Amino acid sequence: xxxxxxxxxxxxxxxxxxxxxxxxxxxxxxxxxxxxxxxxxxxxxxxxxxxxxxxxxxxxxxxxxxxxxxxxxxxxxxxxxxxxxxxxxxxxxxxxxxxxxxxxxxxxxxxxxxxx
Amino acid sequence: xxxxxxxxxxxxxxxxxxxxxxxxxxxxxxxxxxxxxxxxxxxxxxxxxxxxxxxxxxxxxxxxxxxxxxxxxxxxxxxxxxxxxxxxxxxxxxxxxxxxxxxxxxxxxxxx
Numbered sequence: 221x222x223x224x225x226x227x228x229x230x231x232x233x234x235x236x237x238x239x240x241x242x243x244x245x246x247x248x249x250x251x252x253x254x255x256x257x258x259x260x261x262x263x264x265x266x267x268x269x270x271x272x273x274x275x276x277x278x279x280x281x282x283x284x285x286x287x288x289x290x291x292x293x294x295x296x297x298x299x300x301x302x303x304x305x306x307x308x309x310x311x312x313x314x315x316x317x318x319x320x321x322x323x324x325x326x327x328x329x330x331x332x333x334x335x336x
Numbered sequence: 337x338x339x340x341x342x343x344x345x346x347x348x349x350x351x352x353x354x355x356x357x358x359x360x361x362x363x364x365x366x367x368x369x370x371x372x373x374x375x376x377x378x379x380x381x382x383x384x385x386x387x388x389x390x391x392x393x394x395x396x397x398x399x400x401x402x403x404x405x406x407x408x409x410x411x412x413x414x415x416x417x418x419x420x421x422x423x424x425x426x427x428x429x430x431x432x433x434x435x436x437x438x439x440x441x442x443x444x445x446x447x448x
Contacts, residue, residue, distance in 0.1 A: 226378075251434050262342075262426050262439030263379070270435075308378060312434040322367060322386045322433030323394065326379040 223247075226309050226327030233299055234335050241307060241330040242293040249311035252285050252292040257306045257329075266307075267294070299334050306331050339363065342427050342440035349421075349447050357412045357443045359427035368410035369428040369437060372396060379426060385410055386433045414445065421447045 226243045233239060243252070251270055255263035267278050269285035269292060276283055282295045292309055309327040340361045349355045359368065367386050371379040371394075381394030385404040399418025404410050410429075414421045424444050430437040 251436070253436055255439075260424075260442070260444075262428075262442050265436050265438060268436040310379075310437075323381065323384060323392070324369060324428070324430075324437055325381065325395075326371070328378040 224309060224311055224325055224327040226330055228330060229328065230331040230333070232333045232335065235299060235301060237299055239296040239299055239303075239332060240293060241309075242291060243309035243311070243327045244291045245311055246290070247311075247313070248289040249313065250289070251312035252283070253310040253312075253324075254281075254283050254292070254294045255308045255310065257308065259305075263308055296332075299332075301334050301336055304332055304334050340427060340429055340438060340440035342425075342443050344443060345441065347443055347445045349445065351447055352416045354416060355414050355421075355445065355447075357414065357425055357427075357445070359410045359412065359440060361408055361429045363429060363431070363438070364407070365429035365431050366407070367430045367433050367437070368404065369430075370394075370400075370402065370410065370412045371426045371428065373424040373426060373442075382412065382425075421445060 224245050253268050254266045257263040267283040272289050273287045274285045280297045306329045308329045312324050343358045369384045370382040373379050380396050382400050383402040385391035388407045391404050401413045426442045427440045428437040
């Protein structure tokens with residue numbers, strides 16, 4: 221099946237630092253999504269990307285859909301303690317009617333720890 | 337309130353018993369998904385449904401079954417054939433396939 225490789229697996233940073241994480245895939249996706257999960261809760265959508273090359277911001281968060289459709293990154297600027305959590309990328313298949321269309325696949329997650 | 341409701345939040349079952357996890361949405365979404373999450377792991381897709389009365393196996397469907405008889409409901413049955421059923425189960429929905437999905441709060445299933 222499709223594989224999403226997300227890196228880094230974990231990050232330990234000081235409050236105020238910027239953070240960058242990325243996802244790569246062996247398959248082409250037509251949608252890239254970024255989620256944050258707090259312990260014991262469901263993931264919450266942060267940013268959705270639909271177009272190759274698209275760069276989208278949501279407050280201190282910025283994400284880009286790679287031009288090859290096989291990668292995406294998420295940046296968090298000026299981190300704060302409440303940014304702590306697990307960040308997931310997710311991708312959805314390209315071809316309507318194809319075997320991977322509508323199959324939302326997730327990366328392994330990046331665990332972010334922010335020290336005050 | 338509109339949203340996705342999973343119930344119960346915590347569920348305990350004896351080994352060998354089938355158990356059904358509930359997922360209901362009132363967002364009028366066509367697509368629904370079930371994921372399994374193990375401690376420190378990512379989300380693995382069990383089943384997904386793009387439209388009512390239709391569903392497809394995900395990456396780890398063995399030992400699970402689903403139905404999609406109503407647009408708003410997508411229950412997941414964890415059968416006794418599932419070797420390691422203890423996990424955190426997450427349901428999601430999206431207005432259509434290949435767009436952003438929104439998650440419920442999850443059900444933590446413990447089999448003893």
